[in-house]
Amino acid sequence: MSGEPRPRIPAPVEELLATLWAGGQAAYVVGGCLRDTLLGRKPADWDLTTDAPPVRVGALFPRSTYENRFGTVVVTHGKNQYEITAFRRDVSYSDHRHPDAVEFGNSIEEDLARRDFTVNAMAWGGRPGEKPAFVDPHHGRDDLALRLLRAVGDPDRRFAEDALRMVRAVRLAATLEFEIEAETFASIERNAELARHLSGERICAELLKLLAAREPSVGLRLMADSGLLVVIAPDLARQRGLEQNKTAGEDLWEHTLRTVDAAPNRQLVRLAALLHDIGKPDTLTEGHFPGHEAIGAVMARDFLAGLHAPRAFQERAAHLVRHHMFSYEPNWSDAAVRRFIRKTGPGSIDDLLALRAADNEGSGLPADAGHLAELASRVRAELAANAVLGRSQLAIDGNDLMAELGVPPGPLLGRLLDDLTDRVVAEPALNDRTVLLDLAKQAISDRQLVENPHS
Numbered sequence: 001m002s003g004e005p006r007p008r009i010p011a012p013v014e015e016l017l018a019t020l021w022a023g024g025q026a027a028y029v030v031g032g033c034l035r036d037t038l039l040g041r042k043p044a045d046w047d048l049t050t051d052a053p054p055v056r057v058g059a060l061f062p063r064s065t066y067e068n069r070f071g072t073v074v075v076t077h078g079k080n081q082y083e084i085t086a087f088r089r090d091v092s093y094s095d096h097r098h099p100d101a102v103e104f105g106n107s108i109e110e111d112l113a114r115r116d117f118t119v120n121a122m123a124w125g126g127r128p129g130e131k132p133a134f135v136d137p138h139h140g141r142d143d144l145a146l147r148l149l150r151a152v153g154d155p156d157r158r159f160a161e162d163a164l165r166m167v168r169a170v171r172l173a174a175t176l177e178f179e180i181e182a183e184t185f186a187s188i189e190r191n192a193e194l195a196r197h198l199s200g201e202r203i204c205a206e207l208l209k210l211l212a213a214r215e216p217s218v219g220l221r222l223m224a225d226s227g228l229l230v231v232i233a234p235d236l237a238r239q240r241g242l243e244q245n246k247t248a249g250e251d252l253w254e255h256t257l258r259t260v261d262a263a264p265n266r267q268l269v270r271l272a273a274l275l276h277d278i279g280k281p282d283t284l285t286e287g288h289f290p291g292h293e294a295i296g297a298v299m300a301r302d303f304l305a306g307l308h309a310p311r312a313f314q315e316r317a318a319h320l321v322r323h324h325m326f327s328y329e330p331n332w333s334d335a336a337v338r339r340f341i342r343k344t345g346p347g348s349i350d351d352l353l354a355l356r357a358a359d360n361e362g363s364g365l366p367a368d369a370g371h372l373a374e375l376a377s378r379v380r381a382e383l384a385a386n387a388v389l390g391r392s393q394l395a396i397d398g399n400d401l402m403a404e405l406g407v408p409p410g411p412l413l414g415r416l417l418d419d420l421t422d423r424v425v426a427e428p429a430l431n432d433r434t435v436l437l438d439l440a441k442q443a444i445s446d447r448q449l450v451e452n453p454h455s
Contacts, residue, residue, distance in 0.1 A: 007029070007034060007038060007124050009124075012078050015077065017081060020060065021127075024127070024291070025056065026049045026050060027049075027052075028048065028125030029123065030121050031047050032044075032184050033190055034123065035122065038341065039176070045082070045083070047085070047427055051086070055065045057073040061075040061084075063077070064076065072084070082202075083175055085299060088104060089104070106345055111136065112135065113137070114167045117143075117165075119149065121136075121140050123134070124453065140222045148179055150184055151183075160194065163191070163198055164203075166191060166226070166228060167207060168227060169188060170188075174222075176210065189226050189230065193227075195232055198232075200306050200307040203307055204307035211260070211271060211274065217260060218255055221382050224240060235303065241253075241275070242284070255362050258363070259277075259363075262361035263354065263358035268320070269354050269355055272317050275323050278296045279294070281447075282299075291328050293321060293327075296321045300317055301317070301318040316351075319344075320352055323344050323348075328374075337379060338389060342390065342425055349379055353376050360438050377390075388421070388428055391418070392426050396436045400433070400437070401413060404437055416440055424436075
């Protein structure tokens with residue numbers, strides 16, 4: 001592929017290369033950014049490598065910082081930041097995650113030899129005075145043309161060095177729509193247990209990237225087939241082979257994959273689709289799964305906590321799992337629609353409806369089965385009408401009840417506000433200060449009679 005055209009490199013990156021060359025240093029763009037630009041994809045960022053040690057890079061770029069021990073200098077150029085890393089050579093990785101030490105290398109070939117996959121082990125650039133050219137000792141451009149992920153050198157060694165490379169392989173297979181070369185995949189199968197050494201944060205980052213693929217099922221299926229799934233998400237792995245009354249011939253895992261693919265490419269919805277039936281294996285009773293959504297919500301929260309996902313993200317995903325089994329009927333009153341919105345939360349409605357539509361498709365049904373389109377329309381109408389859905393929209397608040405009726409702070413005050421909210425959700429016309437105070441007086445009187453029947 002010697003006739004490969006010059007890669008399209010942004011002007012600011014060209015300027016960084018020029019500065020390094022003018023300073024007497026070798027410089028190359030390297031890795032995923034080069035891969036993506038050759039594929040016609042927009043790189044998320046641009047990485048450079050050089051024979052200059054970090055101190056020299058800092059001298060050439062005054063607007064830079066060096067804060068790690070891996071030889072990477074972060075350079076601010078224009079409005080963006082770029083990472084420039086000194087050549088490195090292979091070292092040992094005793095924890096299967098981090099190099100035991102960092103040794104700077106002397107050549108670009110030495111640096112490329114330590115990288116994960118051949119399509120990431122390409123560089124473009126050169127030494128001062130040379131015509132910039134591709135450096136591709138592992139035939140990455142050939143594998144790029146074949147849309148193939150192949151480990152650099154011995155795959156067992158690559159994955160023993162950093163077990164995350166196995167997870168990255170299935171993620172890249174999904175996001176790039178590549179196949180994993182046979183020996184590389186066989187090595188993942190042999191080494192899948194090494195994924196137990198990975199931190200939750202690293203797994204979470206890769207999983208979320210995988211879920212952003214056009215068809216996440218590609219990577220998820222590879223994860224299951226390779227043995228990674230049982231290590232990373234054993235509760236999801238239990239779905240394989242579990243029959244359910246959905247699409248003929250498909251087990252629960254296939255249903256989950258179809259649901260994830262059908263979900264819109266929104267991070268939270270895709271993740272909830274992956275986890276929506278995680279509670280089914282634990283609730284199987286005579287071919288049914290009673291309460292799986294409640295059990296599943298707890299399991300989804302625990303799974304995401306194990307990945308150290310942000311707490312708010314854990315709660316939002318668990319909330320969607322908990323409520324995805326709602327059942328709407330066209331004969332619902334407007335008040336019933338408002339109660340549904342209040343129960344699920346206005347901020348979760350769009351995601352919940354999207355999850356349910358994906359679940360329908362994953363079950364072999366039309367996306368709007370269960371009159372989802374009608375429910376969505378009615379929900380929009382209620383939200384547009386600014387319907388009362390919570391305490392904050394009442395015409396009175398706790399201070400009013402304390403000042404006007406002498407209600408003390410505490411559980412009684414909260415129950416009164418909740419009762420009044422329920423009444424107004426059912427009958428919006430009741431949301432009037434005088435009316436609500438009268439209702440509160442009556443509720444207090446009734447409550448006292450119940451609580452003190454012999455007074």
